[in-house]
Amino acid sequence: MGDIALGAAGAVPPAEVEDVELYHPKSWVTKYVFSQDAKVIAVQYSVTALAIGFVALVLSWLMRLQLAFPGTFSLVSPDGYYQYITMHGMIMVVYLLTALFLGGFGNYLIPLMVGARDMVFPYVNMLSYWVYLLAVLVLAASFFVPGGPTGAGWTLYPPQAILSGTPGQDWGIILMLSSLILFIIGFTMGGLNYVVTVLQGRARGMTLMRLPLTVWGIITATVMALLAFPALFVAAVMLLCDRLLGTSFFMPSIVAMGERLAYTGGSPLLFQHLFWFFGHPEVYIVALPAFGIVSDLIATHARRNIFGYRMMVWAIVAIGALSFIVWAHHMYVSGMYPYFGFFFATTTLIIAIPTAIKVYNWILTLWRGDIHLTVPMLFALGFIVAFVNGGLTGLFLGNVVVDVPLSDTMFVVAHFHMVMGIAPILVIFGGIYHWYPKVTGRMLDETLGKFHFWVTFLGAYAIFFPMHYLGLLGVPRRYYELGETAFVPPSAHSLNVFITIAALIVGFAQLVFLFNLVWSLFKGRPAGPNPWRATTLEWQTPETPPAHGNWGKELPVVYRWAYDYSVPGAEQDFLPQNQPPLARAAAR
Amino acid sequence: MAIALVLALVVIGSVLFHFLSPWWWTPIASNWAYIDHTIEITFWITGVVFTAVLLFMAYCVYRFRHREGVRAAYQPESKRLEWWLAVVTGVGVAAMLAPGLVVWHQFVTVPAEASEIEVVGQQWQWSFRLPGKDGRLGRADVAHIGSDNPLGLDPDDPNGRDDVVIEADDLHLPVGRPVKVLLRAIDVLHDFYVPQFRAKMDMVPGAVTYFWLTPTRTGTFEVLCAEYCGLEHPHMRGRVVVEEAADYQAWLEKQRTFAQLSGPGRASGRAETRLGQGEKS
Numbered sequence: 001m002g003d004i005a006l007g008a009a010g011a012v013p014p015a016e017v018e019d020v021e022l023y024h025p026k027s028w029v030t031k032y033v034f035s036q037d038a039k040v041i042a043v044q045y046s047v048t049a050l051a052i053g054f055v056a057l058v059l060s061w062l063m064r065l066q067l068a069f070p071g072t073f074s075l076v077s078p079d080g081y082y083q084y085i086t087m088h089g090m091i092m093v094v095y096l097l098t099a100l101f102l103g104g105f106g107n108y109l110i111p112l113m114v115g116a117r118d119m120v121f122p123y124v125n126m127l128s129y130w131v132y133l134l135a136v137l138v139l140a141a142s143f144f145v146p147g148g149p150t151g152a153g154w155t156l157y158p159p160q161a162i163l164s165g166t167p168g169q170d171w172g173i174i175l176m177l178s179s180l181i182l183f184i185i186g187f188t189m190g191g192l193n194y195v196v197t198v199l200q201g202r203a204r205g206m207t208l209m210r211l212p213l214t215v216w217g218i219i220t221a222t223v224m225a226l227l228a229f230p231a232l233f234v235a236a237v238m239l240l241c242d243r244l245l246g247t248s249f250f251m252p253s254i255v256a257m258g259e260r261l262a263y264t265g266g267s268p269l270l271f272q273h274l275f276w277f278f279g280h281p282e283v284y285i286v287a288l289p290a291f292g293i294v295s296d297l298i299a300t301h302a303r304r305n306i307f308g309y310r311m312m313v314w315a316i317v318a319i320g321a322l323s324f325i326v327w328a329h330h331m332y333v334s335g336m337y338p339y340f341g342f343f344f345a346t347t348t349l350i351i352a353i354p355t356a357i358k359v360y361n362w363i364l365t366l367w368r369g370d371i372h373l374t375v376p377m378l379f380a381l382g383f384i385v386a387f388v389n390g391g392l393t394g395l396f397l398g399n400v401v402v403d404v405p406l407s408d409t410m411f412v413v414a415h416f417h418m419v420m421g422i423a424p425i426l427v428i429f430g431g432i433y434h435w436y437p438k439v440t441g442r443m444l445d446e447t448l449g450k451f452h453f454w455v456t457f458l459g460a461y462a463i464f465f466p467m468h469y470l471g472l473l474g475v476p477r478r479y480y481e482l483g484e485t486a487f488v489p490p491s492a493h494s495l496n497v498f499i500t501i502a503a504l505i506v507g508f509a510q511l512v513f514l515f516n517l518v519w520s521l522f523k524g525r526p527a528g529p530n531p532w533r534a535t536t537l538e539w540q541t542p543e544t545p546p547a548h549g550n551w552g553k554e555l556p557v558v559y560r561w562a563y564d565y566s567v568p569g570a571e572q573d574f575l576p577q578n579q580p581p582l583a584r585a586a587a588r
Numbered sequence: 589m590a591i592a593l594v595l596a597l598v599v600i601g602s603v604l605f606h607f608l609s610p611w612w613w614t615p616i617a618s619n620w621a622y623i624d625h626t627i628e629i630t631f632w633i634t635g636v637v638f639t640a641v642l643l644f645m646a647y648c649v650y651r652f653r654h655r656e657g658v659r660a661a662y663q664p665e666s667k668r669l670e671w672w673l674a675v676v677t678g679v680g681v682a683a684m685l686a687p688g689l690v691v692w693h694q695f696v697t698v699p700a701e702a703s704e705i706e707v708v709g710q711q712w713q714w715s716f717r718l719p720g721k722d723g724r725l726g727r728a729d730v731a732h733i734g735s736d737n738p739l740g741l742d743p744d745d746p747n748g749r750d751d752v753v754i755e756a757d758d759l760h761l762p763v764g765r766p767v768k769v770l771l772r773a774i775d776v777l778h779d780f781y782v783p784q785f786r787a788k789m790d791m792v793p794g795a796v797t798y799f800w801l802t803p804t805r806t807g808t809f810e811v812l813c814a815e816y817c818g819l820e821h822p823h824m825r826g827r828v829v830v831e832e833a834a835d836y837q838a839w840l841e842k843q844r845t846f847a848q849l850s851g852p853g854r855a856s857g858r859a860e861t862r863l864g865q866g867e868k869s
Contacts, residue, residue, distance in 0.1 A: 078819055153816045159793060160776035165711045165818030252794025253730045255740075256775040257711065260733070268777060268792050302652075304660035311670050333779065333814075335771070335790045335797030338696040342689055349685045356677040357670060359641065364669070366648040368661035373591055373653065381591060381649065385598060388641055392634035395681070399688040401695055402626050405613070405786040408779060408814040458594070465602060469611035474783035476814050479822035485810055487614035487783050495611065566660040573659055 012205035036122035045103030053096035068500035082151030089154025112538035115203025131186030145171035205558035217292020228281035235274035301377035302369030305563035348398035375449035379430030390419025411471025442524030459506035592650035617784035709778030714826035720750025781814035
């Protein structure tokens with residue numbers, strides 16, 4: 001059993017390249033605004049993503065108010081409803097989750113966790129953030145243009161997305177597509193950086209199989225994103241051409257509103273294939289960093305090595321690879337070639353196996369652990385509940401024939417919110433409570449944190465668990481009002497009201513979190529360098545918060561894997577990765 | 589130990605909700621009870637896994653909570669346990685996938701005796717077309733669409749002359765007879781969705797998609813659109829009336845054919861442009 005941990009300890013290759021001096025900022029502007037320090041860029045990414053994420057949160061309140069009390073609130077028109085769901089979806093998936101996990105957590109943690117001074121291309125890394133910010137601004141600008149943002153649904157399916165029956169057909173759709181193109185450009189600059197840094201920038205002794213699972217999750221997601229986003233990029237460019245230049249990539253001959261349009265010969269299904277060739281890996285681009293981070297949260301706060309590290313690494317890689325051959329499970333009822341169903345249902349359900357292994361290993365890490373119920377641990381436990389629930393409903397939707405009655409119903413909405421909304425966001429919160437002390441030098445307030453956890457976890461579960469049953473009833477998604485239907489009993493309406501009330505409560509609990517973030521920055525308890533007594537390198541920096549260059553004069557040397565918790569015979573219940581084996585022997 | 593207790597209550601509450609809540613699918617009206625059975629199998633397997641995994645987690649949180657002087661066990665991995673769990677998971681997955689694929693095979697295999705009907709979606713209404721006495725639907729193309737030819741039937745195709753065209757009215761179907769539903773859209777994506785039928789499929793402009801079913805009980809069922817199609821998507825409603833064969837015949841007699849609709853001159857539709865030749869019929 002011990003070959004990954006003990007047998008490999010102490011094997012450190014000699015230095016091959018010299019430490020290179022970084023460009024050091026000379027002014028306040030180059031230090032905090034146009035900064036090339038990955039840690040500052042990480043904070044910039046995170047703050048921007050959280051800010052636009054709060055816009056998406058407010059939009060979700062508006063749509064929930066409309067669903068529970070249709071026609072009551074004049075601030076939500078039918079146009080507005082579709083614009084809000086579209087912007088909510090796109091912001092959450094791309095501009096919040098992707099940006100926060102990769103741009104935020106990735107930038108902060110990769111150099112520190114692998115023992116590098118910074119990303120390998122700091123200047124490109126800086127550009128990545130500014131292009132991302134531009135993408136966010138272009139997206140946000142669509143709220144202020146004539147006709148408002150696009151209401152095409154976050155999937156932007158043509159022909160509807162660029163025709164006049166859809167809100168925001170004038171400017172909204174153009175800005176949405178332009179913003180996506182910018183986002184992908186910005187992401188590519190960051191993503192290449194993350195990959196090269198992990199491959200080339202690791203400290204001496206940091207073999208790939210000694211990397212914390214956080215890095216494995218983020219780096220696999222980044223590689224996937226580099227391969228998947230180009231499909232969205234071309235789809236966005238082609239749709240933009242159809243909208244602006246009158247080309248017909250996705251547009252067949254159409255008679256819309258009694259008028260014959262000039263399009264001919266295009267294929268709406270082609271867009272769906274391109275979109276989901278990006279869109280399904282995107283689910284795992286969001287999920288894999290969450291898997292990695294939650295593994296480290298559980299191990300650290302249960303004071304126990306992550307169970308089955310090698311299997312966890314291979315499961316991440318397998319999920320990443322498989323996720324490129326499952327995309328058409330989003331299209332079982334799209335009218336595509338029906339025999340695809342056999343292939344895509346099989347590949348989709350096979351993914352359940354490595355995914356289940358990850359869940360088992362998280363729980364087996366808790367088994368015989370020394371569980372400290374800190375705020376990060378609470379969020380990690382909440383994540384497992386949400387993820388198990390959402391993962392299992394994925395087995396309904398992935399199994400082609402079961403998907404037929406459930407697709408395009410509220411069951412789908414409930415499923416994907418549970419599995420790629422609630423689950424990763426609980427990890428983001430857990431991660432922020434965990435690493436905030438390293439970023440700021442102060443602890444987040446624990447009482448506020450526990451309040452935030454309980455309301456968010458129980459509230460979100462109360463929103464999305466019952467929502468599955470609306471879908472089973474047959475309530476379709478993307479209806480701003482259901483109207484009179486014989487097959488939906490009136491009691492379902494009270495369920496809608498309940499869900500909306502829960503959503504409002506959960507939303508307001510996030511204000512407590514915001515307050516905690518700001519208040520603790522000034523008044524939080526000083527954290528010290530390693531408040532969680534964690535093994536990974538970011539907790540071993542000479543200064544907290546880490547200075548530019550991270551490590552002072554000497555780069556760390558790594559002697560062991562990331563999970564030496566509660567090692568028998570060791571004095572403390574953790575051994576940092578940079579602690580030489582001799583020290584352990586001497587400590588005996 | 590609030591957290592362990594709450595975790596257990598979340599699990600138990602979810603299971604109770606499943607069994608006690610009044611919200612379940614509407615009674616079926618087609619041959620696709622197989623689909624309902626597959627969902628039930630999936631509920632049982634996933635429900636057992638959900639309950640077992642999360643209750644075990646709650647137990648771990650309770651049993652292995654931090655206590656002074658107790659250290660965690662140090663055990664990096666157990667290949668045997670991990671492979672064993674992987675195999676059990678694989679068996680569970682196969683138990684759901686296998687019946688699913690069997691039913692999917694039925695779903696994509698249209699019986700030879702199925703009669704064809706056509707549903708046409710446009711923003712935001714349903715139209716229908718039934719083959720006339722010749723039993724064949726004529727060609728259609730958006731290029732032919734005009735004020736007296738809303739579905740774009742090809743006026744030069746003799747098969748289409750006796751087609752029954754139903755615009756903005758109910759579709760009738762005979763009970764117990766398999767139908768292949770051909771689906772067409774003339775503007776954007778739609779989805780012909782009758783919850784009681786379980787089966788549904790998107791309608792894609794520029795293509796003809798299909799599914800098949802056999803209605804198994806008489807009644808009037810609502811048609812909804814299940815693929816977002818623009819602003820009035822929730823209001824795109826229609827009705828399907830499933831009735832006995834005699835009633836169906838009586839209804840069919842009263843419907844008007846394409847030839848009757850377009851009149852003896854039959855030509856105003858042809859005054860429209862013919863730009864889009866080459867589209868699928």
